Amino acid sequence: MKPHENLDPLVIAGKPYRSRLLIGTGKYKDFAETRAAVEASGAEIVTVAIRRTNIGQDPKQPSLLEFLPPSKFTLLPNTAGCYTADDAVRTLRLARELLDGHDLVKLEVLGDPKSLYPNVVDTLAAAKTLVQDGFKVMVYTSDDPIIAKQLEEAGCVAVMPLASLIGSGMGILNPWNLQIIIENAKVPVLVDAGVGTASDAAIAMELGCDGVLMNTAVAAAKNPVLMASAMKMAVEAGRAAFLAGRMPKKLYSAAPSSPTTGLITPSPKP
């Protein structure tokens, strides 16, 4: 297999991606570190937030997009910080205009500033409006299999349940729900939020997730660039393990790995 060949792409809205790791660009020390972490992660899709420009700021200050040019990365504008369907829709319309008609977006409507738990009622309402408006919606949601299916039926191109709360680093708290979501879904399922370390990402992929989206796990590591490369390997390892198909778990093994015959004569008992 030639190195540039990709026999197992992540396909979102008909477009193939080599990397199954999507990475956020918040909370880094500076744009140089953001770029270095993104490079180390191998991510092709990177999330960005949409915020008011600081009027009166030094106009020569660099912008994020100079470090992450849309020509090189697929930018995924999010609606972080939106608590109503209407605000989320307006934010993504601004994002589409900002990014020259780019229509792949991450929808999240939060319900509570303390937990950042998603408001699934407004999320579903916003998803319907955005799909109607021609957006390709990757949607952050709770790990409720019913709402995940409803979001898919509303036309979302990917469903992204949380592993645990945003920024918590608690890992995958309900693998059973994720499995139900994955089993029922006809669109890609990505774990979004809650990953704390590399093993969490590997477990998500071993469960059969199509990808993982994370930000804090990388940005808040002591060495974000090293963690980004750890996450790349974890996602690849987890995906390979999923495709390989793990052995069944058994309490006892009646089948040792080494031959049971041909052992040397046991010594007499003293």
Added chain:
Amino acid sequence: MISVTINGERRQLDAPLNCVELLARLELSGKRVALERNGEIVPRSRFAVERLAEGDRLEIVVAVGGG
């Protein structure tokens, strides 16, 4: 003079003023920004023709780091 709200702040501006002139006044010319006026997107192609009016509510946004 007209009074408009830009990113939540009230400002007095000399009128008439279109969106290109507004961005120049805010030192945002040439920057990648998107503009919403009274809840509706103003496409970049219309910046030169859309004139601001008394009481307009404007949001001017950029892409920043986020997860």
